[in-house]
Amino acid sequence: MTRPAPTSDERSAPFFEGAARGALVLQRCTNCGEHHFPITEICTNCLQTDMEWVDASGDATLFTFGVMHYLYHPGFAKELPYNVSVVELAEGPRMNASVDAPNESLEVGMTLKVAFDTVEGVAVPIFRPA
Numbered sequence: 076m077t078r079p080a081p082t083s084d085e086r087s088a089p090f091f092e093g094a095a096r097g098a099l100v101l102q103r104c105t106n107c108g109e110h111h112f113p114i115t116e117i118c119t120n121c122l123q124t125d126m127e128w129v130d131a132s133g134d135a136t137l138f139t140f141g142v143m144h145y146l147y148h149p150g151f152a153k154e155l156p157y158n159v160s161v162v163e164l165a166e167g168p169r170m171n172a173s174v175d176a177p178n179e180s181l182e183v184g185m186t187l188k189v190a191f192d193t194v195e196g197v198a199v200p201i202f203r204p205a
């Protein structure tokens with residue numbers, strides 16, 4: 076059993092296409108420049124609806140994390156205990172992700188850089204210490 080893979084749809088396809096080429100891509104409002112994640116149809120900063128997809132820097136800091144000790148899905152058996160983290164991207168949005176580092180080394184505020192893991196053929200962003 077492997078970890079469950081995310082599935083893309085029409086709205087999220089650019090995100091997963093970017094991940095497949097090794098880029099973290101985000102929506103950016105063409106009016107005010109605010110970056111958004113998760114995907115949105117309306118800019119929460121200026122309320123305009125014109126968005127473009129742009130490559131993000133991949134730079135982030137660890138905002139918070141939890142360490143899972145209970146097996147909620149058999150696909151995670153080999154990774155137990157594993158972290159579920161929230162990273163704050165340099166562009167502003169926060170994203171749930173795994174940090175590929177020993178759980179005991181995680182510290183809120185540590186600097187991270189995006190990397191990509193492949194789950195059943197789907198590239199998903201993870202983060203590693205910078």
Ligand SMILES: [Zn+2]
Nearest residue numbers: 104107118121
């Ligand atoms: Zn805007």
